[in-house]
Amino acid sequence: MVPGDLRYTKDHEWVRVEGDTATIGVTDFAAGQLGDVVFVDLPAAGKTVEQFATFGVVESVKAVSDLYAPVSGEVVEVNSELAGNPELVNSDPFGAGWMIKVRLGDAGQVDGLLDPAGYEQLTAEG
Amino acid sequence: MTEAVEPTEEALPEQLHETALVDIHRGLGARLIEFGGWLMPVQYAGILEEHRAVRERAGLFDLSHMGELVVEGDDAGDALAAALVTDPRTLAVGRAQYSMIVAPDGGVIDDLIVYRLGPERFLVVANAGNAAVVSDELAARLSGWRAVLDDQSLATSLVAIQGPRSAEVLAPLTDVDLTALRYYAIAEGNVAGVPAHVARTGYTGEDGFEIFVDWARGPEVWEALLAAGREAGVAPVGLGARDTLRLEAGMPLYGNELDRQTNPFDAGLGRVVKLEKQGDFVGREALARVAKDGPAKRLVGLRITGRGIARHGYPVLDDGEPTGVVTSGTHSPTLGVPIAMAYVAPDVGEPGTILAVEVREQPVSAEVVPLPFYKRDPSTR
Numbered sequence: 001m002v003p004g005d006l007r008y009t010k011d012h013e014w015v016r017v018e019g020d021t022a023t024i025g026v027t028d029f030a031a032g033q034l035g036d037v038v039f040v041d042l043p044a045a046g047k048t049v050e051q052f053a054t055f056g057v058v059e060s061v062k063a064v065s066d067l068y069a070p071v072s073g074e075v076v077e078v079n080s081e082l083a084g085n086p087e088l089v090n091s092d093p094f095g096a097g098w099m100i101k102v103r104l105g106d107a108g109q110v111d112g113l114l115d116p117a118g119y120e121q122l123t124a125e126g
Numbered sequence: 127m128t129e130a131v132e133p134t135e136e137a138l139p140e141q142l143h144e145t146a147l148v149d150i151h152r153g154l155g156a157r158l159i160e161f162g163g164w165l166m167p168v169q170y171a172g173i174l175e176e177h178r179a180v181r182e183r184a185g186l187f188d189l190s191h192m193g194e195l196v197v198e199g200d201d202a203g204d205a206l207a208a209a210l211v212t213d214p215r216t217l218a219v220g221r222a223q224y225s226m227i228v229a230p231d232g233g234v235i236d237d238l239i240v241y242r243l244g245p246e247r248f249l250v251v252a253n254a255g256n257a258a259v260v261s262d263e264l265a266a267r268l269s270g271w272r273a274v275l276d277d278q279s280l281a282t283s284l285v286a287i288q289g290p291r292s293a294e295v296l297a298p299l300t301d302v303d304l305t306a307l308r309y310y311a312i313a314e315g316n317v318a319g320v321p322a323h324v325a326r327t328g329y330t331g332e333d334g335f336e337i338f339v340d341w342a343r344g345p346e347v348w349e350a351l352l353a354a355g356r357e358a359g360v361a362p363v364g365l366g367a368r369d370t371l372r373l374e375a376g377m378p379l380y381g382n383e384l385d386r387q388t389n390p391f392d393a394g395l396g397r398v399v400k401l402e403k404q405g406d407f408v409g410r411e412a413l414a415r416v417a418k419d420g421p422a423k424r425l426v427g428l429r430i431t432g433r434g435i436a437r438h439g440y441p442v443l444d445d446g447e448p449t450g451v452v453t454s455g456t457h458s459p460t461l462g463v464p465i466a467m468a469y470v471a472p473d474v475g476e477p478g479t480i481l482a483v484e485v486r487e488q489p490v491s492a493e494v495v496p497l498p499f500y501k502r503d504p505s506t507r
Contacts, residue, residue, distance in 0.1 A: 035172055061456055
């Protein structure tokens with residue numbers, strides 16, 4: 001079961017909207033597919049990200065994967081813990097493994113994302 | 127997030143070879159991928175955990191995808207000496223050597239281990255993806271000699287146990303005297319009641335053994351080793367950790383460090399080539415020229431000091447200008463930093479040289495370091 005208060009992309013990112021702040025990370029399904037995460041490359045605060053465009057990279061021992069932004073906005077905070085402890089993406093993907101917080105430009109973008117049931121259906125189909 | 131590196135099992139093409147152990151891997155929860163035409167486990171519990179198991183305890187590998195070619199006949203030694211860059215005639219019975227088969231231009235067709243099983247009986251082990259090519263090429267090179275090649279690849283299961291506790295786990299299961307079995311030696315005996323060739327060879331930088339048995343009996347040997355090793359913490363290990371282990375140990379992987387466009391001297395393996403051996407061999411003229419003039423590129427170790435992980439195919443820069451390419455790169459589980467092997471221009475290959483790797487269009491600082499990155503503590507032998 002994925003958290004019910006989040007919205008999801010078909011590329012396995014999640015977003016939590018609180019006021020005009022959107023917190024972004026990857027799902028437990030994504031973390032499991034990646035394997036042991038050893039490096040996360042994220043944009044600095046002040047940069048802007050565009051919905052469905054790449055905003056960073058997550059690397060496991062074996063694979064390199066692009067990260068896609070669920071929503072557009074200016075980066076207001078970056079999870080600096082991940083620089084030293086990238087394994088948080090595996091151990092707590094919906095919590096301490098969050099990646100960036102952005103100031104949400106267009107709240108309407110969230111409506112186009114998958115709800116928890118829709119996302120679970122996606123991963124169940126593989 | 128999209129992931130493009132590993133195909134899922136469902137998306138695999140048809141007609142992949144499966145080892146006799148494939149159902150055991152599935153039962154252990156392995157993720158299976160295509161490798162060299164085979165459906166193989168890439169990981170079980172996770173690459174980092176499996177890597178650590180091999181460095182600290184021991185790991186169990188299914189290597190049944192490797193090619194096993196038996197060459198025998200009155201001229202077997204002479205024929206192999208003419209076909210390969212090494213001189214297998216110098217091997218004592220029961221010993222092994224690292225070797226290569228090259229094209230007439232010196233380009234590497236495959237790297238091999240040659241075991242001398244008897245006076246005129248040799249076992250040549252080739253990489254899975256090259257096994258058919260090597261089998262055909264070697265058979266062609268044997269023509270005219272009193273020697274025949276018997277391709278046993280699909281009749282052989284190969285199970286390896288690698289890591290500091292390998293010997294203590296294997297010893298109670300075998301009548302082979304492991305204390306007398308030296309590094310790069312092979313002996314015949316039984317393992318868990320199964321007739322086997324037991325070799326003290328591997329691809330991890332640790333002590334360990336490779337066990338060749340009849341195809342159908344691979345599962346018995348695997349299960350016996352896993353059960354016997356439970357107390358010692360033996361873990362099944364997939365191709366993912368096999369790759370990080372060999373990279374830390376500075377060992378080349380065919381398709382990355384070695385290919386048809388690369389000769390043994392480029393790869394820093396000129397010592398393997400026996401130019402002075404008796405009789406001609408395929409590639410001699412080309413390799414003698416490289417030995418005299420020096421190779422055009424140099425294989426180096428890189429320790430990434432900037433932020434990023436170098437990967438296969440990334441450009442290597444010297445003062446902003448291209449000087450080579452990364453052949454293998456990962457985050458080193460043992461050292462905790464990104465490491466890579468790369469081909470660079472010979473004049474920037476000295477340890478201590480500061481270069482850069484282009485990671486997603488950004489230069490990331492890297493230092494040339496001696497290979498291997500990791501060497502086991504000799505007191506563990």
